[in-house]
Amino acid sequence: MFARLKGIVDEIGADHAVIDVHGVGYLVQASRRTLGALGGTGAEAVLHIETHVREDHIHLYGFVDRSERDWFRLLVTVQGVGAKVALAVLSVLEPGALAAAIAAQDARPPARATGVGPKLAKRIVMELRDKAALVGIGAADVAVLARSMRTPEAAAAAAAAKSPDIAAFDDALSALVNLGYRESEAEPALRRVADAAGETAADVQLLLRGALKELAR
Template identity: 50%
Template sequence: MIGKLKGLLDEIGEDHCVIDVGGVGYVAFCSARTLGALPGAGEAVSLFIETYVREDMIRLYGFRTHLEREWFRLLQSVQSVGAKVALAVLSTLTTSELANAIALRDITMVSRAPGVGKKVAERIVTELKTKAPAFAGEATGTIGLKQELGEGVAPAPVADAVSALTNLGYSRDIAANAVAAALKEAGEGADSAKLIRLGLKELAR
């Protein structure tokens, strides 16, 4: 089984990329977010791989991070969710946004993904809340931060950092996710400049 590919990017298609590894071109199907983050043709690339083997084919799915691959696997444990729907969800939501949606039971956010109706979205947020508490738990800090921001009681450096990222064009949710991650790394006493810098680093991943 192939778990990771490291080589040169040969081409990018609508839903896949081709990675040249020692002269052999491997086709890896990816989310739109992963494809959008790939370098130019001919440049070095590394993807985590999920290998599907069937009687009539072998198909590879590629992911930028180990966490994205874990969510891909996890989503398919939900009834009516196959590889295509799982990729659609990961194309629409980042892993942190998906964790937030599950923790908050935000069915509307999950149903934004193409091919995901309200019933499937409801199954995702319901089943994964119990099946993957560790994944959903990664959003806890972000949920608390969003509540503080909404109530106007967030520490000034935190509010300033979220505001700065929002002014750069990021949505409030994405900015809050990034600042929550920055807080974990920098600690509660960090100033806004450090939170902004670490937040931008998080967004660039």
């Protein structure tokens, strides 16, 4: 079984690359995100590999980072999502954006992928919400959302030191950063949600859900 390939990019196609490792060319299927990160023919590449072995073939799927590979593994557990569709989803959504869509239960972003209709997109966000939280697949997964929320005791301590709306804003911002968003993009989204929320701006989950929807657009 292959777990990683390190070699020279010999060819890049629409949905695959050929990686030359000591004279042997490995055909690796990949998302557009990964293919775009390879640097072109002749560049040195390191890919994390998921190997699928069937009776009549062995397919290698390559990923520029472990987070994308782990989301691929989860995506193919959803009924109706095969390897091709999983790569299509990862071609239009980076791991942080996919996590945001799942956390917000917004089926519109994955529905942009080729081969994903509205029903399948809804199934993806619904099924992966529980699966991602269960296995905890890295810095950009939905499990971080839950871990980033303060415990009741910590929330009470924070409230004693800060006004409720400021404490809630800071907690929501921390959760978004832990999900993989840059603070420079997360904070403006939170500001828009907080301004619209008015008196309910002290509700962390309301702020977070609203900001995730903003960022998933």
